[in-house]
Amino acid sequence: MKRKKKNKESISGRLMVRVLIVSAIIFTLTFGFFLRMSANKMREEAAEHAHSELSNTIHQIDAILHSVEIAVENTAWMVPYRLDSPDYLYGITERLLQNNEFIYGSAVAFEPNYFSSQGYYFSPYSYRDDNGEIKSKQLGTDTYDYHYMDWYQIPKLLNKPYWSEPYYDDGGGEKMMTTYSKPLYDSDGKLYAIITADLSLEWLTDLVGQIQAFETSYNLMVSRNASFIVHPDHDLILNETIFSSTYGDKDESLVKLQDDIINGRAGEVLRTKKDDKFFVFYSPVETTQWTVAIVCPRSELYMQVRVLRAMLIILGVIALLLMIVLNYNGIRKVVAPIEKFSDVAKKIAKGDFTAELPQIRSNDELRELHDSFGYLQQSLVQYMEELKTTTANKERIESELRIAHAIQMGMIPKLFPPFPERDDLELSAKLVPAKEVGGDLYDFFIENEKLYFIIGDVSGKGIPASLVMAVTCRLFRSIASHSDNPEEIMASLNDSLADGNESNMFCTAFLGILDLKSGQLKYCNAGHNAPLVIENSGKVYPVDVVPNLPLGLFGGYPYQGQEMAFCKQNMLYMFTDGVSEAENNSKQLFGDERLIALLNFKSAMEPNELINYTFAEVQHHADGAEQSDDITIMCLKYC
Amino acid sequence: MGLDVEIVHPTKSYSSLNMLKDGTTNIITSELIQAMVATDKEIKLVNLLQTTQHSTLVLISHSKDIKKLSNLAGRRVGIWKVGFGEVPHMIDEEQNLGIEWIQFINPLNMYISGAIDATLGKSYNEQILFSMSGITPGSILEFSRLGYDYPEDGLYVSEEFYKKYPELCKKFAEASRKGWEWVRNNRNEALDIVMKYVKSENVPTNVYNQKWMLETILQVQEDVKGREPSYTLSSDALEILNKELIEHSYISKPIEYKRFIGEEQ
Numbered sequence: 001m002k003r004k005k006k007n008k009e010s011i012s013g014r015l016m017v018r019v020l021i022v023s024a025i026i027f028t029l030t031f032g033f034f035l036r037m038s039a040n041k042m043r044e045e046a047a048e049h050a051h052s053e054l055s056n057t058i059h060q061i062d063a064i065l066h067s068v069e070i071a072v073e074n075t076a077w078m079v080p081y082r083l084d085s086p087d088y089l090y091g092i093t094e095r096l097l098q099n100n101e102f103i104y105g106s107a108v109a110f111e112p113n114y115f116s117s118q119g120y121y122f123s124p125y126s127y128r129d130d131n132g133e134i135k136s137k138q139l140g141t142d143t144y145d146y147h148y149m150d151w152y153q154i155p156k157l158l159n160k161p162y163w164s165e166p167y168y169d170d171g172g173g174e175k176m177m178t179t180y181s182k183p184l185y186d187s188d189g190k191l192y193a194i195i196t197a198d199l200s201l202e203w204l205t206d207l208v209g210q211i212q213a214f215e216t217s218y219n220l221m222v223s224r225n226a227s228f229i230v231h232p233d234h235d236l237i238l239n240e241t242i243f244s245s246t247y248g249d250k251d252e253s254l255v256k257l258q259d260d261i262i263n264g265r266a267g268e269v270l271r272t273k274k275d276d277k278f279f280v281f282y283s284p285v286e287t288t289q290w291t292v293a294i295v296c297p298r299s300e301l302y303m304q305v306r307v308l309r310a311m312l313i314i315l316g317v318i319a320l321l322l323m324i325v326l327n328y329n330g331i332r333k334v335v336a337p338i339e340k341f342s343d344v345a346k347k348i349a350k351g352d353f354t355a356e357l358p359q360i361r362s363n364d365e366l367r368e369l370h371d372s373f374g375y376l377q378q379s380l381v382q383y384m385e386e387l388k389t390t391t392a393n394k395e396r397i398e399s400e401l402r403i404a405h406a407i408q409m410g411m412i413p414k415l416f417p418p419f420p421e422r423d424d425l426e427l428s429a430k431l432v433p434a435k436e437v438g439g440d441l442y443d444f445f446i447e448n449e450k451l452y453f454i455i456g457d458v459s460g461k462g463i464p465a466s467l468v469m470a471v472t473c474r475l476f477r478s479i480a481s482h483s484d485n486p487e488e489i490m491a492s493l494n495d496s497l498a499d500g501n502e503s504n505m506f507c508t509a510f511l512g513i514l515d516l517k518s519g520q521l522k523y524c525n526a527g528h529n530a531p532l533v534i535e536n537s538g539k540v541y542p543v544d545v546v547p548n549l550p551l552g553l554f555g556g557y558p559y560q561g562q563e564m565a566f567c568k569q570n571m572l573y574m575f576t577d578g579v580s581e582a583e584n585n586s587k588q589l590f591g592d593e594r595l596i597a598l599l600n601f602k603s604a605m606e607p608n609e610l611i612n613y614t615f616a617e618v619q620h621h622a623d624g625a626e627q628s629d630d631i632t633i634m635c636l637k638y639c
Numbered sequence: 640m641g642l643d644v645e646i647v648h649p650t651k652s653y654s655s656l657n658m659l660k661d662g663t664t665n666i667i668t669s670e671l672i673q674a675m676v677a678t679d680k681e682i683k684l685v686n687l688l689q690t691t692q693h694s695t696l697v698l699i700s701h702s703k704d705i706k707k708l709s710n711l712a713g714r715r716v717g718i719w720k721v722g723f724g725e726v727p728h729m730i731d732e733e734q735n736l737g738i739e740w741i742q743f744i745n746p747l748n749m750y751i752s753g754a755i756d757a758t759l760g761k762s763y764n765e766q767i768l769f770s771m772s773g774i775t776p777g778s779i780l781e782f783s784r785l786g787y788d789y790p791e792d793g794l795y796v797s798e799e800f801y802k803k804y805p806e807l808c809k810k811f812a813e814a815s816r817k818g819w820e821w822v823r824n825n826r827n828e829a830l831d832i833v834m835k836y837v838k839s840e841n842v843p844t845n846v847y848n849q850k851w852m853l854e855t856i857l858q859v860q861e862d863v864k865g866r867e868p869s870y871t872l873s874s875d876a877l878e879i880l881n882k883e884l885i886e887h888s889y890i891s892k893p894i895e896y897k898r899f900i901g902e903e904q
Contacts, residue, residue, distance in 0.1 A: 239845045261773055262774065358762070
């Protein structure tokens with residue numbers, strides 16, 4: 001699948017997007033805050049207006065209710081004076097109606113059997129009939145026991161006047177009414193009757209209905225038991241409470257409303273009904289603690305806020321568009337030098353370290369970038385000069401090392417077979433230094449039918465080791481030519497190397513002299529790995545050696561030589577620790593045991609084959625790991 | 640069933656039992672305890688149908704600390720003027736609590752005004768009404784959980800009427816049982832019918848109140864294990880109440896079960 005080519009992004013574009021996002025967020029937060037404040041302000045003003053309207057209406061209601069209370073007070077004092085003639089009490093209730101046009105009915109309801117002549121019930125009651133004429137009757141019957149009506153019982157229990165909750169009085173007036181009741185006590189403080197005044201609540205409906213606080217608002221009134229007294233839907237009046245339809249709900253606004261209505265407190269709540277939200281502003285009537293409420297759809301209250309919000313959105317969009325137009329060129333101008341710096345960087349990458357930098361006149365981050373680029377250019381020029389010198393020096397050293405390598409390799413025999421004219425000896429050797437030059441060495445020569453040979457390993461690596469190796473090789477040739485005693489040769493080598501050995505370098509070595517006629521092998525070891533004997537039978541074992549000290553450490557050290565009979569067809573396999581200590585990537589050593597196991601039953605191989613085979617196995621073991629030490633193997637076969 | 644029935648309602652202060660005694664009605668609904676007391680003292684009754692099997696009596700209090708009736712010793716507690724109050728009275732007498740019982744026709748406004756400290760009520764009626772009036776009581780005690788889970792409403796006739804018209808009584812009981820079963824399976828239609836009548840009779844109520852009332856009533860018609868209503872009075876329930884009522888001198892001798900349910904007529 002072809003990958004779509006990625007569009008080139010620009011800093012100016014990104015900056016614009018970022019500025020736009022940040023600006024949009026700031027606009028949104030600012031406008032949101034402003035709108036919220038406006039909404040709160042409008043709600044507060046609406047609440048103030050609503051409560052002002054409520055206050056006016058409640059004041060009128062209270063005035064009417066208070067006039068009734070006064071009328072009852074002004075009448076009640078007459079009752080004790082008429083107790084001797086119960087029938088005259090009708091005159092008192094009639095008079096109360098005559099004195100106050102709002103009063104629909106009035107009773108003086110006595111305690112059970114108060115008058116023995118009147119029986120259990122006695123309650124003179126006067127009321128207005130359909131024609132407005134005042135009529136009277138006795139109220140109590142077996143089917144209307146007034147003693148258990150709220151208007152009688154509650155003031156009796158509370159010992160104070162009481163406004164009853166509105167009710168349909170099917171025993172008396174048969175209209176929705178409320179009753180003001182005042183308990184009457186005899187001289188002993190014992191209650192003997194309740195005097196009442198009934199008010200028809202039709203005037204209340206008119207009064208509350210007149211409030212027009214908002215265009216689409218409506219008004220209602222509830223009693224302390226939350227029953228509707230006034231509501232646009234007349235079916236709800238005294239049938240439903242303000243909480244009927246929400247029975248079982250327990251949201252916060254409902255709990256507050258319940259609490260306020262029961263306790264006669266003013267307030268406001270936001271209610272939800274069928275997905276519409278309404279503000280309910282309410283205030284209690286002081287006299288009765290009934291609650292008058294104005295219900296206003298939130299949509300009307302927040303109409304202006306919605307208009308304001310639409311305007312602010314349009315203004316915000318225009319402001320953002322203007323910001324894009326006005327700022328884009330400015331941002332382009334600011335970021336243009338960055339593109340020029342990019343071009344300069346490309347030229348520098350191609351080697352033009354003196355490419356001209358763009359002119360920066362401002363003293364800001366771009367100026368710092370300009371100065372940094374200048375410094376970078378200077379540094380690069382200087383670095384390149386140093387690099388040239390360093391490279392030349394390195395090339396010279398490498399050349400010298402190549403020459404040293406050639407010289408070192410020239411110092412050891414490398415022409416094999418070395419003695420093609422002889423059929424009693426086969427000999428092969430191989431030295432692979434870890435660096436250009438190394439500290440391993442081998443050498444051999446035949447004199448008087450004796451093979452003199454040495455293999456050694458100078459401590460350390462590189463040039464210092466190679467110099468010691470060269471010295472050791474030369475000393476071996478010159479000293480061995482005057483002695484056929486390995487101990488003497490080793491001692492002389494040691495003395496010569498130890499003399500003036502300020503750097504404490506040393507050399508391990510194995511030196512042998514094989515009498516090619518007799519097969520007698522004399523040898524001396526100086527701290528070197530013991531060579532291996534590979535018998536014709538295939539058996540491999542290390543030569544028994546006295547370790548002695550390596551060469552060059554202590555002059556005058558008494559080296560102890562050894563000798564053995566070397567059978568024909570046996571091979572002597574000599575090696576440096578570069579073989580046994582060759583490491584792979586897991587730092588695992590090749591090991592002496594593995595070497596012996598490798599050489600077991602390889603007697604059929606010629607020395608050069610054995611050496612190449614060993615090198616191949618060591619390389620296989622190293623598995624690509626860098627060679628850490630010189631590797632040298634020398635192998636001779638006595639035929 | 641071919642019965643010609645006229646339904647007559649008692650008033651707030653004149654009970655159905657009074658109407659049976661004065662001959663206004665032949666068949667009434669009454670609470671079991673009232674019917675037992677009346678049978679012992681005034682007029683022998685026959686239980687045609689036992690509609691509810693559990694107590695719906697509750698005690699609604701202003702105070703949060705009311706865990707039993709004795710917490711209201713010496714306080715004013717509302718009680719119906721007519722019926723329903725025998726069990727609380729028995730507890731009051733037994734424990735000598737000295738509760739000042741305030742008889743009421745409707746306790747709602749007395750409770751709101753603070754004239755009483757607590758009131759008795761029915762879970763299907765007053766408790767719902769209080770809640771719909773925005774009242775959050777301090778505590779509500781259910782008598783059914785206090786060890787007084789007695790059957791309540793039933794259908795009664797006088798023994799005399801039952802002897803005279805046994806088939807009519809059985810037909811009426813069967814019609815009532817079928818009526819309740821139809822209501823159980825057609826609740827919305829039943830509510831519509833109720834609302835039609837309460838509107839025509841100007842009864843101050845609403846569909847929400849009636850719905851909750853119906854649901855509660857249907858629940859207490861079931862037995863303890865929630866099985867289908869049996870509509871019969873159990874002899875065990877009558878036996879327990881016989882002991883309680885004799886012990887508190889509400890009745891002088893045990894009501895005979897078979898006679899009370901019309902099997903020995």
